[in-house]
Amino acid sequence: MTALLDINGLSLTLKGRRLLDDVRLHLEPGKIIGLVGASGSGKSLTARSIIGLPPKGAHLTGNVLFDDRSLLTLSDDELCHLRGRDIGIVFQDSSAAFDPLMTIGDHIVEPIRWHLGLDRDAAVVMAKQALDRAEFPANIDAFHRYPHEISGGQRQRAMIAVAIALSPKLLLADEPTTALDVTTEASIFNLFRKLAREEGIAIIVVSHDLPAIAMLSDHIALIEAGRIVEETTTSDLMADAPPRLAAIFASSQPHDASPARVDSDIILRASHLSFEYRHKKALDDVSFSLRYGECLGIVGQSGSGKSTLARIITGLATPLGGNLEAAKTPCRIQMVFQDPMGSLNPRWTLGQSITEPLHTERLDPSTKMQRVINALQEVGLDADFAHRYPHQVSGGQAQRAAIARAIINRPDILVLDEPVSALDIGVRSQILDLLDDLRRRYGLAMIFITHDLGVARGIANHLLVMQQGRVVEEGATATVLADPKHAYTRALVEASPALNHKVFAPRPLEG
Amino acid sequence: MWILIIRRLVGFLATLAVASILVFFLLEILPGDPAQLILGTDARPDTLLALRHEMGLDQPILTRLLQWIGELLTGNLGMSHTYHVPVATLIGERLPVSLPLALISLLLAIVIGIPGGILAAMRRDKWLDRAVRVKTQILLAIPNFWLAMLLVFVFAITLHWLPAGGFSGWRNIPNAISALVLPAVALAAPQAAILARVTRAALIENLDDVFILAARARGLTASAALFRHALPNAMISVLSIMGLQFSFLLAGTIIIENVFYLPGLGRLIFQAVNQRDLAVVSGVSMLLIASTIVVTFLVDLTALIIDPRLRR
Structure with missing residues (x-):
């Protein structure tokens, strides 16, 4: 051919x-x-x-x-x-690839009119066909919706509709x-x-x-x-x-078999937490307990309430109902975010960023510097990284620095929100190894939020599966993944390439 | 959407109220007794007392504040003691000079500044871009009263194209406009430079965005992508600067109207300050403040119409 x-x-x-x-x-x-x-x-x-x-x-x-x-x-x-x-193109970041001032529908009409010179009505008809072919949800009126008003998956379908509207080769x-x-x-x-x-x-x-x-x-x-x-x-x-x-x-592949359930005292207990966001239930009767030295994995799709839960645990949001009890006071909680380049101040050296949690303690500069160097060593970075700026290091190194910042004041609980999702696969397993090592060495309790079951399997002792603000399944990681009880968990396991053994056999077309 | 507009409207009225109270207290803490200033230092004590009573200065401060706000609400801005006419009448006479001057300046600034910024962004880092950047830098550095004198020297004294100053009213429209040209240019020059720079910077920032690459990937030419997508997005920040500029232009008339002997609000407030004509000072100040707030409100509304992200 x-x-x-x-x-x-x-x-x-x-x-x-x-x-x-x-x-x-x-x-x-x-x-x-x-x-x-x-x-x-x-x-x-x-x-x-x-x-x-x-x-x-x-x-x-x-x-x-x-x-x-x-x-x-x-x-x-x-x-x-x-x-x-x-030639049609679909970009990675659908939130950046649309003109924020234009409706979704007009993004599809534009190339149709530009290339074919059709009048608007004819172009709208073609655009609607393209949306159908891209399986854009029929109940969303693309001509009255702006890019920020639909979900990432819907935007991605809309972008595919733009790309295929004129049937490219x-x-x-x-x-x-x-x-x-x-x-x-x-x-x-x-x-x-x-x-x-x-x-x-x-x-x-x-x-x-x-x-x-x-x-x-x-x-x-x-x-x-x-x-x-x-x-x-x-x-x-x-x-x-x-x-x-x-x-x-x-x-x-997941880098480890799931760590076993930890049997220690409880450090944090959440009971019947609920939260509403714009009159919609974001969390509904969520309860769990976290033990010393345990990594609790919270998995679910976007919109399942994972990040809301993280905000409540770190005190950035107040729950509408239920309560959160820590076994010790004060209970130090630190957080690591998904995008290290976004969470580190671009105008600060890594050293300055890492020192920041120490601002409540009165320390002389040389002690501070020593603490920074120790923290860097704990995350596997040389002391001279303290003088570099975020743009001078790789994504993996930046995430290590963000972890160093989170552990410098010896927190009791570390909350990690998709900490490896922005990283390359090879770097991912290194960061997971580092986190696992920190957990074992210091008995650090961790809450690990991810949409990726493959990642959760390698790091979490215990798993909480969330859907639409509710916990639908809970248990030891190995048990949940080997024998998912809830239909939603089964769907997640099915769709996860790293867990799917038939990964190299292209699956037949559904439907 | 309507809730948002109503919320902004409430904020707008609240700002106006706070501003009026501020103006009242600022004039209150100015040194010197207005009655004393009117009568001079050798006035007899009983005359002074009588005038203070007539002006209401012997009332407690809270009563006077309420009176001031009440008068503002009824549109009564008080009497000028130097001209012996109501302040509102004075403003009414002067506004037809200052308002057209500010509007013509803003129009000039937009007509020169925005296309300049667009051209510079389109030819980024080429000689045209550099030329625009150097020129705007110079225009920003020149004080506008000096530019005004320069313009008078060249176009009025040497070339005799335009009058050097004065204003004979709107009965003769061509004359009126030619009297306003030089002051408008002097006022507009630095504003055009600011607009050009803001437009260029906002455009260049947007041109680096993925949605411009995506527009190019849909087949749009570089200039079509710029005019259809980068420009509307850049206009959001340009618009907010334009709102700030309008009030700046109104205030800028204080200097320029003095250079060109224009009987506008700027000259009125300048003379009123010299003569301690407090009623005029506070009246004109309130007008300038109110127009600034109105323009800000209008800019907010326009942004709301342009940008769907603000309409939640």
Whole structure:
């Protein structure tokens, strides 16, 4: 079969640095290729280079043949005719990819009118069809809703509707499900498979999550430092994985069997907590207990009330009903957030950020510095990291610094809100190991909030499964995952690529 | 939406009330006795006492505050003791000079500043962008009374294109407008520079956003993406600056109207301060404050219409 897209020797240089080096890719209509790599490997750059929108100042060489046209030789005006019509793009962060002042529907109407010159009514009809094809919920009126008014999963579907409105031949999806929870991810993948099979759209999916896109793609290409280093069909991946892909897959598996239930005294007891947000129940009769040296995992989809619970535990919100009892007073609670780059002040050195919890104690500067160095060592960072700024370190190092800040005043309880979700898979397991180590060494009690059951399995002793503000299942982690009782827990386990043993066999199309 | 508007309206009225009380107390703590100032230092004590009684200055402070607010509510701003006419009449005479002047200046600032900012953002880091940045820097650094004198020297004294000052009323409209051109330019220049800089900065910030990349990915050309998506988003911050500028322009008339001998509010309040004509000072101050609050309110309303995120 002739190729729809043939990339040969694609290289990109930016400010003297070669960020893409001799990239080769080959894609046929109706096929899905998964481009896997760590952050900074050049996978998103590859996608942006194909559509001729690389970062400013980038210099591209090589050959990109799309539908018998050499894209790198086209002018921007000629590329404008292709973009949005023959090539659709789905971006990672749907909350940033929409114009906040425009309705969802108008985002779909825009390229239809731009490319076809239709009047508004005809374009609206086409846009509604695109929304249907993208399985955007029919009960939401896209023409009266703004991007901030719908959920992340719905925005992602709307973005797919924008991308497929004019039936492109090629769809580029840049980390399309990274910001979404597992059940939504599974349904978006299902939609991609349907578009490839029924409409013959060729799809490039860019992702850092190998198990996830192995479920979706026909081919997998591994990109490292701007080079495609390994390539294989997904069916070969199971039987005969090339060495690096095999290693990445191994490290993306849950890194430990679940730690056993801890039998110590209770440090925090929550009983019948409830909370309302904009007249909707965000928490409904939530009770649990946390023991010394225990990691309590709280899992659930977005909107299940996990983060509300974290806010109540840390005292950032007051519960409407129920109470929270700590075994000791004062009970020191510290928190670690999802995005370390967001939670660290960009204008402060890591040392300054880490010192901050000590502001209540009167310490001389040299003692403070010593405490900072100790905290850095405990999280596996050298003392000289104290003088660096967040933008000078990697995501994993920044998260280590955020953990150092959280443990510097020896808290009794550490609340972690999706602490590894923003990190690359390889870094993830290192951070989980670090947390597990801190828990064992200091008997630190931890509350670990995550949407990812694979992550929870590696770190949590005990599990609380939440849905719509309620605890639907609770028990020792190993028991809950091996034998889920509640339908919702079963659905989560099913949809979790890292737990799913049939991971490399692309699942048949549902429905 | 309506609840939000009503809430802003309540805030608007509350600000107005607080401002009126503040103006009253500020004038109260000014050194010197108004009656003494009117009569001079060699006035006889009984005349002074009589005048103080006539002006109500012998009443307790709370009574006078209530009186002041009551008079404001009925639109009675008191009598000017230098002109011996009601303050409201004075303002009515002067407003037709100052208001058009401020509006023309704002219009000039918008017409020059916003396209300048857009051009600079479109040609970012190229020579045009640099030229705009240097020019706006210079305009911001020049004091506007000096710019005004420079303009008079060039366009009035040397070229004789426009009058050097004075204002003969709106009966002859072309004359009236030509009298306002130079002052308006002098007032608008730094404001245009501010608008150009704010527009450029807001646009450039938005141009780096993912939604612009997404718009380009839908096939829009760079300029279409800028005008359809970056500009409306940038306008939200530009609009709030414009609101601040309008009040600045009204206040800026104090200096400019003196340079150009324009019989406007600025000159009125300047002279009133010199002559300790407190009724005029407080009346004009209240008017300036009220117009600032009204403009802020209108800006808030416009932002509410533009930005759906504010309408929760």
